[in-house]
Amino acid sequence: MKGIHVYTNTMHPLYRKVAARLVFIIGLLLMFFGSAFLLGSLAGASQVSVLVSFLFVILGSLFAFLAIRLNKRSVYLFFATFFLLAGLFLFLSSLKILPVSFSQAWPLLSVFSGLALFPSGWHRFGGIHPAYVVPSIVFVALGSALLLFSLDLVSFSFRQFMLNWWPLLVVLAGLILVLVSLGTKFNAGEMKK
Numbered sequence: 001m002k003g004i005h006v007y008t009n010t011m012h013p014l015y016r017k018v019a020a021r022l023v024f025i026i027g028l029l030l031m032f033f034g035s036a037f038l039l040g041s042l043a044g045a046s047q048v049s050v051l052v053s054f055l056f057v058i059l060g061s062l063f064a065f066l067a068i069r070l071n072k073r074s075v076y077l078f079f080a081t082f083f084l085l086a087g088l089f090l091f092l093s094s095l096k097i098l099p100v101s102f103s104q105a106w107p108l109l110s111v112f113s114g115l116a117l118f119p120s121g122w123h124r125f126g127g128i129h130p131a132y133v134v135p136s137i138v139f140v141a142l143g144s145a146l147l148l149f150s151l152d153l154v155s156f157s158f159r160q161f162m163l164n165w166w167p168l169l170v171v172l173a174g175l176i177l178v179l180v181s182l183g184t185k186f187n188a189g190e191m192k193k
Contacts, residue, residue, distance in 0.1 A: 039095060049094035056087030074124040081116035107146035114139030134179050
């Protein structure tokens with residue numbers, strides 16, 4: 001019996017640990033995709049739209065894992081939040097729970113970016129900081145304003161709005177600069193203490 005190798009359960013513990021994690025991850029993915037396709041088929045959604053939405057959710061989950069694994073890096077928190085929000089929106093849209101298509105609701109990408117800046121800034125500075133809050137508010141406000149026009153919720157066009165209300169943009173730009181300046185002075189005062 002020289003040439004015959006009998007398999008024994010002497011696999012290296014590290015390989016067993018990696019294999020167990022891989023099986024766990026594959027199991028989770030199968031559960032996610034199965035649940036998504038089941039809900040999609042019950043709602044009459046296309047399988048492609050369900051697949052795309054869950055790819056966004058999985059990508060967001062991957063970034064969340066990296067954020068936790070790599071000591072909560074703020075850039076990973078931003079992408080995790082952004083992709084999870086986008087995936088959730090796409091999934092609810094494909095199930096017709098939200099009666100809006102992506103072609104109409106594309107300004108939500110700006111809103112999602114603004115919302116994703118909050119946890120990222122909170123982690124980086126340990127609290128609210130103007131360097132993240134001001135751009136967050138700007139992205140959310142810009143996305144919300146553009147959403148009004150893309151969903152035809154207002155009776156006038158974006159062009160007409162810009163022709164009549166462009167001074168408002170100048171006022172908002174000044175307000176943003178004042179807030180950033182005050183936030184910088186406030187933080188500089190904290191650093192001196």
